[in-house]
Amino acid sequence: MKKKILSVLVAAMLVFTMVACGNGANDGGADEPAGTVGEAPAGMRSLADPNFEFTHVPQRDEYRIFITYKLVHAWYDAIYAGVQAAIADFAEMGVVIDYEWVAPIEPDAVDQVNTIETAIGQGWDMIVVDVTQEELTSAAVNSAIDAGIPVAIFAGSDLPDTDRSFFVGNNDNYGDGAAIARAVAEAMGGEGQIAILSGTIGAPSHEHRLSAFKEVLAEFPDIEIVDEQRDNDFVENAVQITEAWLQAFPELGGILANNMSNPVGAAAAISDAGRDGIVLGGMDHDLRYLEYLRDGVAYIAQVQNCFDMGYKMIYYAVMTIDGETVPEVTDVGSTSVFQADAQRFIDLLFGSN
Numbered sequence: 001m002k003k004k005i006l007s008v009l010v011a012a013m014l015v016f017t018m019v020a021c022g023n024g025a026n027d028g029g030a031d032e033p034a035g036t037v038g039e040a041p042a043g044m045r046s047l048a049d050p051n052f053e054f055t056h057v058p059q060r061d062e063y064r065i066f067i068t069y070k071l072v073h074a075w076y077d078a079i080y081a082g083v084q085a086a087i088a089d090f091a092e093m094g095v096v097i098d099y100e101w102v103a104p105i106e107p108d109a110v111d112q113v114n115t116i117e118t119a120i121g122q123g124w125d126m127i128v129v130d131v132t133q134e135e136l137t138s139a140a141v142n143s144a145i146d147a148g149i150p151v152a153i154f155a156g157s158d159l160p161d162t163d164r165s166f167f168v169g170n171n172d173n174y175g176d177g178a179a180i181a182r183a184v185a186e187a188m189g190g191e192g193q194i195a196i197l198s199g200t201i202g203a204p205s206h207e208h209r210l211s212a213f214k215e216v217l218a219e220f221p222d223i224e225i226v227d228e229q230r231d232n233d234f235v236e237n238a239v240q241i242t243e244a245w246l247q248a249f250p251e252l253g254g255i256l257a258n259n260m261s262n263p264v265g266a267a268a269a270i271s272d273a274g275r276d277g278i279v280l281g282g283m284d285h286d287l288r289y290l291e292y293l294r295d296g297v298a299y300i301a302q303v304q305n306c307f308d309m310g311y312k313m314i315y316y317a318v319m320t321i322d323g324e325t326v327p328e329v330t331d332v333g334s335t336s337v338f339q340a341d342a343q344r345f346i347d348l349l350f351g352s353n
Contacts, residue, residue: 238265
C-alpha cells in the first residue's frame with residue numbers, strides 16, 4: 001500500500017485555542033481543543049514534505065502513544081494538526097491510534113518528569129517527549145526506556161545522549177537564531193542599540209537561539225545589546241518588557257525574540273507606541289505576528305515546519321513499535337519569511353482572509 005502523506009483530511013488544523021487533549025481519558029483533566037474540526041486550508045498541503053510516502057503496513061489494530069510537550073501554547077497547534085492527519089490516515093487502514101496529548105499551562109521540568117513517570121506505569125506502547133529541560137528530562141526518558149518503553153523526542157530539541165528511539169523536529173535552533181540575528185543586524189546597518197527577549201530559561205530551543213543571537217551580534221561591534229529579559233513564553237510579559245524598553249531606550253533600533261510568543265508581544269508594543277524604525281525579528285507562525293510582518297511592524301519571521309513534526313512523529317512511532325528501523329533524526333527545517341511573503345504564508349497556514 002502506498003499513498004502520499006496528505007491523502008486524507010487534515011483534521012483540526014491550527015485550532016489556536018487548543019489545550020492539552022487526547023482521545024482517551026486525560027489524567028490532567030484538560031478539555032478537548034476548542035474550535036471547529038474540519039478540513040485544513042488547502043495551502044497547508046504544500047508545506048508538507050512532498051517526498052514523504054506512507055508505505056508502512058501496521059502490524060497491529062491499535063497502538064497506544066503518550067505524548068507530552070513543554071506547555072499549552074498555540075505553537076503546538078500545527079504539530080497537533082499533523083498528529084491528527086496521521087491518525088486519520090491510519091484510521092483509513094482500520095488502525096486505531098489511542099493517545100494522550102498532555103502539557104502544563106506553564107513550562108515546568110519537574111512536572112514533565114512526574115508526567116513521564118506516571119506514564120511509565122500506564123502501559124503505553126511508546127512515550128514521545130518535547131524536552132522542557134535537558135538534564136531532568138533525560139533522566140526521566142532513560143527511566144522509561146529502562147522500564148521497557150521506547151521513547152521518542154519531538155519538536156524543539158533532541159536528547160542524543162539518551163537511548164531514545166528517534167527525534168523528529170527542527171534540529172537547528174541555533175541556525176534559526178543566527179538567521180534572525182543576522183537579518184536584523186544587517187537591516188540595522190550594523191549599528192545601534194538592540195534588546196533581546198530570551199524566552200524560558202532552560203528550554204533548549206530558546207537557549208540555542210539565544211546563544212546564536214549573541215554570537216552573531218558579536219560580529220557587529222557597533223551594535224550594543226542594551227538589555228535582555230525573560231518573558232517565559234507569555235505574550236503579556238513580552239508586551240510589558242518591550243513597553244519598558246521603548247521608554248528607557250529612545251534610540252532602540254532592534255529587538256530579537258526567540259520563541260513564538262515574544263515577537264507577538266514586542267510587535268504589539270511597538271505598534272501601540274507608533275515607533276517606526278525598530279527592526280524586529282522572531283520565531284514562527286503565530287497569525288498575529290505574520291500580520292505584523294505583512295504590515296511592516298516586524299522584519300523577519302523564522303517559520304518552522306510544525307505540521308511535518310506531528311505527522312512523521314506518529315508515523316515513526318508506529319514503525320518503532322512494530323520493530324522497524326526509522327531515521328534516527330528527521331529535521332523538518334524552517335524558512336525565513338519577510339514582508340513580501342507574509343501574506344502568502346498567512347494564506348497557506350490559515351486560509352485566504
